[in-house]
C-alpha cells in the first residue's frame with residue numbers, strides 16, 4: 600500500500616479474466632465522487648497474454664497493468680499488494696495458496712473454496728504468512744446490508760422476526776449449459792448451493808445469525824437437494840434458530856429465474872422485502888408495517904457495487920488487519936461448514952472431499 604501524500608493506493612493483481620473479474624476491474628477504475636482510496640490495477644494473469652490484453656482494453660482501458668500469461672507472474676510481481684482471484688471455485692485453494700506463499704494479500708471470490716477443509720488450509724497459510732485474506736462476498740458490503748441490520752436489530756421496526764425467506768434462482772438448467780462451464784462441470788465446483796445458494800445463506804446470516812439475541816449453538820439444519828449430473832440443481836435449506844424462535848427458508852434453483860423481491864423477513868409488527876437484480880446485488884427495501892403505508896427505500900449503487908468491498912479491503916490493509924470485520928475468517932469457515940453439512944446430508948460429494 601502506498602500513497603503518503605495523497606489518498607492511500609492499493610495495487611491489485613488480477614488472476615483469471617472471466618466474467619466476475621470483468622465486473623470487478625470495471626468497478627476498481629470507476630470514476631467516483633470523493634473516493635476514500637485509489638485502486639490501481641498493476642498486473643493481470645491469464646491463460647494467454649492476448650486474452651489478458653483484450654480483457655483490460657475492454658473492461659479497464661485506463662489501466663496499464665503488466666500482463667502475464669500465467670498466474671505465477673502476478674504472484675511474483677513486486678508491484679502487486681493484493682491478488683484478486685476470479686477463477687472457478689475448484690481453483691481457489693490453489694490460487695490462494697500461490698498468492699499467499701508469495702507473500703501477497705488475497706481477495707478470493709466466493710465460495711471461498713469447495714469445502715471447509717480447503718478453507719482451513721488457506722486461513723492457516725494466511726495466518727502463518729501474516730497476510731490479509733478475505734472471501735469476496737461483496738453483497739455483505741452494500742450499504743443496504745447494514746441499513747437492514749439497523750432496521751431489524753436496533754430499530755426493531757418489524758418487531759420479533761419469525762421467518763426469513765430467501766431465494767436465489769437463475770434460469771440455467773444444467774443440461775442447457777456447455778459441458779465445460781463452471782456451472783455444469785463438477786470438477787470446477789458446479790452446483791446451485793456453492794454458486795448461488797451461498798447468497799441465501801448470507802442473508803440468513805446477516806438477518807438471523809448476526810441477530811444480537813441469537814445463540815449460534817442453537818441452530819438446527821435440515822435440507823434437501825435435487826441432483827442432476829452429480830451436482831445440485833435445486834437446493835432447499837431450513838434453519839431453525841431456536842434461541843430466536845425464528846426460521847430461515849433458503850432456496851436456490853438453476854431451473855427458473857427467481858423473483859425481483861428475493862427476500863421476505865416476517866416479524867410480529869410487519870415485514871421487510873429486499874429486492875434487486877439478484878440476491879447477490881440488492882437494490883431496495885420495502886417496509887410493510889401493519890396499518891401503515893408501505894415504504895420503499897432505494898439504494899443507489901454506482902457501477903456494479905464491487906467498490907464497497909474493495910474499499911473495505913484497502914482500509915483493512917492500510918490498518919494492518921489480516922481479516923475483515925464484515926466478512927471475518929470465522930464466518931467464511933462457518934458458512935463453508937454449513938454447506939459441507941448440507942451436501943453431506945444429501946450425498947453430494949466433490950472430488951476434493953475424499
Ligand SMILES: NC(=O)C1=CN([C@@H]2O[C@H](COP(=O)(O)OP(=O)(O)OC[C@H]3O[C@@H](n4cnc5c(N)ncnc54)[C@H](OP(=O)(O)O)[C@@H]3O)[C@@H](O)[C@H]2O)C=CC1
Pocket residue numbers: 614615616617618619620644645646647650651685686687688690708709710735737781787794879
Ligand atoms: N461475486 C459475484 O457476484 C460473482 C462471483 N463469481 C465467482 O467467481 C468465480 C469465477 O466465476 P466466473 O467469472 O463466472 O467464471 P468464468 O468462467 O467467466 O471465468 C473464470 C476464469 O477463470 C480462469 N480459469 C482458469 N482455469 C479455468 C478452467 N479450468 N476453466 C475455466 N476457467 C478457468 C479463466 O481465465 P483466464 O483464461 O484468463 O485464466 C476464466 O476466464 C467463481 O468462483 C464464481 O463463484 C461469479 C460470478 C458472480
Ligand SMILES: O=C1OC[C@@H](O)[C@H](O)[C@H]1O
Pocket residue numbers: 769794795877879
Ligand atoms: O455469484 C454469483 O452471482 C451471480 C450469478 O450470476 C453467478 O452465477 C454467481 O456466481
